[in-house]
Amino acid sequence: MRNKLRIFLLAAFTCLMLAGTLYANEGFVPKWNVGDRWVLEASYRDMRSPGEVWMPPLQWVFKVRSIKQIADQDCYVLHVYPKNSTLKVQAVLWLAVADLRPLRVIDIYPTNEGVKSSERDIDPSDPQPLLAEDTLVPYDLPVFPLVRASASVQNADGFAAYRSEPKEKKFAKVTKVGGLSFKRTIGQKNKAPEKQYADTFAAYRSAGASFQVELAEPRSNTSLIQLWQEGSPWAISSESVARKIRLLPPTPPTPLPQTGNGGDE
Amino acid sequence: MMKKTLLLILVVSLFAPLAVMADSASGEIKPAPWSGDWWSRKKGFLIKGWPGHSPSPFEKYDAYVQSRTGRNPGTHAWESNIRNGHYNPKAENWEGHCNGWAAAAILTPEPRKRHIRNGIAFETADQKGILSEIYMNTYCKFYGNRYWGNANDDIDDIYPDEFHRLLSEYIASGKSAIICDTAYDRQVWNFPAFKFESSWTTGWFDSSKLKVKTTVYYVDDGVKPDFIGTKWFSTTYTYNLFLDGNGNIVDGEWTGASKKNHPDFVWVPTGDAPNPNGSNQENPCFDPKFVKEITDGPENRDFRGDDAFRSPDAVIMEAGLDPQDLF
Structure with missing residues (x-):
């Protein structure tokens, strides 16, 4: 009798684990290949000026340079650099192939003594959105996979997604600097894109699902809204009070002069 | 006596973790x-110079670029035009280029030596003035x-x-x-x-x-x-x-x-960033490329070099990282 109970519990546990895995695999995680490259155009608001003054846009090249292992996980090594090469700001991100979870971030920045870099490792067991807080490089990423709240509540009229309020997931982000630790709480909400963003998708329309992701921090009363589209390598749009970013639609390749070291800008 | 000491130790050990902690x-x-001048709009040192300092920083810049390209870029003329709001004898006493100076002071090494470019002497004050102008807009x-x-x-x-x-x-x-x-x-x-x-x-x-x-x-x-x-x-x-x-x-x-x-x-x-659309926060006649030629490099140089292509990996190496290791 005791053995039967053990077998039953083991079977139940296995079923639960499998169900969990299947659910996790259901969501959307962008997939890349080494050599993939895309360009984001970012506009930054001059927050010091009265009214809405936006700086001339910058274009950022995102290039998957390799796949390497950290902490037994395969990671994309993503190199982000400005097309305008006079700006000496870059980033190198190690993102897990499985779910784009950030494991390592290197920020490269200018100083009056030349260019410097800072590196931070991120605990892979504590998934949290990656926010470009202290850099110009727009590498903000939500926690993947993205799952449309509408999938489980889609009703006959098809508009249930717009009526149901999706649940917000809270992530504690603890930064340890100068002997102190600072905690912030970031909320992530995934939902079907609101109608006002319909035009944004026009240039990227593919067969896949689309997602609206809101990353918000209660105390700062600013939030970042990203639009993701299956088939696109990165968020096709990303907006906050201080930044507007869009993924440039892919263009047919044109022959470029050889540079000999992987750079193409 | 012994009892009192023990009691004191007990009280201290109980409450010590709750008492004041300092760090x-x-x-x-x-x-x-x-440090550098904040280049008052009212005084107009950048275009008029100051006692013992003539020609002005912007006149020198125009002369240098003319020697490089054969064309006067017009920084002095633009800055002198009161309608552009950079020089104005009636400006408020506090109006100036303090944000340009602050950004330049963080992003560029201090110009500590006279730089002679194509025979034109740029003193440290000239270089600081020009840098304070081109960093008026920054990302x-x-x-x-x-x-x-x-x-x-x-x-x-x-x-x-x-x-x-x-x-x-x-x-x-x-x-x-x-x-x-x-x-x-x-x-x-x-x-x-x-x-x-x-x-x-x-x-x-x-x-x-x-x-x-x-x-x-x-x-x-x-x-x-x-x-x-x-x-x-x-x-x-x-x-x-x-x-x-x-x-x-x-x-x-x-x-x-x-x-x-x-x-x-x-x-x-x-x-550095260019002017936003419709803004004249920064004198648009400056070219950062020529400013770099003036402020970077050795003390004396006749500049004839071409613009070298800098790949993204060159910046990685400048940061002390090795692209071979990274990628």
Whole structure:
């Protein structure tokens, strides 16, 4: 009798684990290949000026340079650099192939003594959105996979997604600097894109699902809204009070002069 | 007697963890940003020069670019035009190029030597003046919200927990100086902060709050145009930082005199930027390429070089990283 109970519990546990895995695999995680490259155009608001003054846009090249292992996980090594090469700001991100979870971030920045870099490792067991807080490089990423709240509540009229309020997931982000630790709480909400963003998708329309992701921090009363589209390598749009970013639609390749070291800008 | 001693030890050991705990932190950016004139709009030194200094910085720049390209770029003419708002004898006494100077002082090495380019002598003051102009627009990270005096503006912003994090994140880690608008109200006074000393205690029997006293050292711009080095002033702020059950800082409040004397916002410049559409914040006749030729390199140079292509990997190597290892 005791053995039967053990077998039953083991079977139940296995079923639960499998169900969990299947659910996790259901969501959307962008997939890349080494050599993939895309360009984001970012506009930054001059927050010091009265009214809405936006700086001339910058274009950022995102290039998957390799796949390497950290902490037994395969990671994309993503190199982000400005097309305008006079700006000496870059980033190198190690993102897990499985779910784009950030494991390592290197920020490269200018100083009056030349260019410097800072590196931070991120605990892979504590998934949290990656926010470009202290850099110009727009590498903000939500926690993947993205799952449309509408999938489980889609009703006959098809508009249930717009009526149901999706649940917000809270992530504690603890930064340890100068002997102190600072905690912030970031909320992530995934939902079907609101109608006002319909035009944004026009240039990227593919067969896949689309997602609206809101990353918000209660105390700062600013939030970042990203639009993701299956088939696109990165968020096709990303907006906050201080930044507007869009993924440039892919263009047919044109022959470029050889540079000999992987750079193409 | 023995009993009393034991009792005292017991009481101390029981309550010691709850009593006052003290700690401190500090940081300094070396080399510090440089002091420089803030180039008053009213005085117009950039286009008129000053006693003992003629021709002016912008006349020299125009002459240099003409020697390189055969064409006068017109920086002097543009700056002199009162309609462009950069030089105006009727301007307010405080109007000038302080934000351009502050950004240049963080992003560029101090011009400490005369540079002769194609026979034109650019003194340190000329170089600082030109740099202060071209960094009037920058791409930057911005923290806090500027106080405009509107009904929904929060005069306590920037909050002290965010301010303390920025001091630690940028200055204690040696990353960069940060620029603070030191006036908590509608006025704007931009100064680079390059050093801080901070100490704190918990309250008696209260480990949920840190009472902090922080002295911040700012680079001063109240100097003559040919000043070399860093002149500084300091301001001491007091504030409380509130902790959650795990000792994480989750909130903060300015205290004492700092309620009405704290930074309004913080920004960290990361690179030169052109004018936004419809703006003339910066003299558009400057070309950063020629400014770099003037301010970088050896003391004496006849510039004939072509523009070299710089790949993204060259910047990685400049940061001391090896692309072969990274990728």
